[in-house]
Amino acid sequence: HDGLAPGCHLHPFNVTIRSDRRGTCKGTHQVHACVGYCESSAFPSRYSVLVASNFTHNITSASRCCTISKDPPPPPPPPPPPPLCPDMWGHLCPPQVKIEILTAKACRCDMCRKSRY
Amino acid sequence: LHSFRGCAVREFSFVAFKPGCKGLHITTEACWGRCHTWEKPVPEAPFIHRHHRVCTYSRTRHATARLPGCRPDVSPLYHYPVALLCHCAVCSTQDTECETF
Numbered sequence: 001h002d003g004l005a006p007g008c009h010l011h012p013f014n015v016t017i018r019s020d021r022r023g024t025c026k027g028t029h030q031v032h033a034c035v036g037y038c039e040s041s042a043f044p045s046r047y048s049v050l051v052a053s054n055f056t057h058n059i060t061s062a063s064r065c066c067t068i069s070k071d072p073p074p075p076p077p078p079p080p081p082p083p084l085c086p087d088m089w090g091h092l093c094p095p096q097v098k099i100e101i102l103t104a105k106a107c108r109c110d111m112c113r114k115s116r117y
Numbered sequence: 118l119h120s121f122r123g124c125a126v127r128e129f130s131f132v133a134f135k136p137g138c139k140g141l142h143i144t145t146e147a148c149w150g151r152c153h154t155w156e157k158p159v160p161e162a163p164f165i166h167r168h169h170r171v172c173t174y175s176r177t178r179h180a181t182a183r184l185p186g187c188r189p190d191v192s193p194l195y196h197y198p199v200a201l202l203c204h205c206a207v208c209s210t211q212d213t214e215c216e217t218f
Contacts, residue, residue: 006122006151017160033157037122042173042213043147044197047135049214057214058198063171064217065154102158102165112154112169112208112217 008036008066008107017099034107036066065113069106124150124172124203137191138184145180148172148203173213176202 010032018026040063049057129147134140150172157166177198187193208215 004122006120008154011155013157015158015160031158033155035153035155035157037151037153039149039151040124040171040173041127041147041149042171042200042203043129044131044133044145045214047133047195053214056212057210058196059174059177059212060214060216061171061173061208062216062218063208065152065167065169065171066156067167068156068158068165099160101160104156104158112171112215113167 004036006037006039008034008038008109010104010107011035015101017101029101031101031103032105034066034068034104036107036109038064038066038109040064040112063112064109065111066107067110067113068104069108069110122151122153124148124152124205126200126203133182133184133195133197135184135191135195137188138193138195139186141182141184141195143182143197145197146200148174148200150203150205152205169207170205171208171215172203173206173208174198174200174202175204175206176200 012030012032014028015031016026016028042059042061045057045060049060126146127149130144132140133143152170152172154170155168159166178201180197180199182195184193184195
């Protein structure tokens with residue numbers, strides 16, 4: 001990402017989808033991530049912050065991070081696959097499974113999420 | 118600075134104040150920059166992977182200022198950190214007030 005200008009930008013990448021943990025069947029699909037450089041700073045905390053933190057937080061960090069502009073809701077769980085169907089020779093064949101994958105449509109410098117730092 | 122990427126020591130001015138004293142204008146060294154951060158969709162829960170890092174102090178020294186006009190029962194000493202080195206890292210709630218907006 002060395003060529004990236006400051007800011008938060010769409011970035012294509014390939015996702016590999018596997019039918020099972022062993023990867024019996026797999027395929028790749030291109031989606032977009034958000035990647036970039038957003039401003040942040042750290043400085044001495046105000047006295048009110050020092051008091052509120054019992055003098056443990058002597059540094060204050062003010063930050064923004066590169067985020068997908070709006071978190072789409074997680075896709076609904078896929079419906080249970082139909083039972084295996086016999087083909088014309090009587091062999092049992094797996095059905096086609098449709099998988100939904102999210103992709104970023106827009107990016108912006110916004111709140112850093114502490115839970116997944 | 119418009120194209121700067123990374124995290125560096127930068128001059129910072131603030132007014133040190135505490136109840137019972139007058140404020141004192143202090144110029145010190147703090148941290149500023151742009152850290153590499155990203156979010157990418159993944160097929161499994163939680164459906165988004167994040168890499169969020171912030172520009173913060175890596176090495177510090179402690180400094181003490183003497184505030185003017187303090188009441189007799191209030192210590193005039195005001196302690197604050199001075200940045201010697203800065204880096205992009207997870208914001209640690211152990212010693213940092215982590216604000217994001």
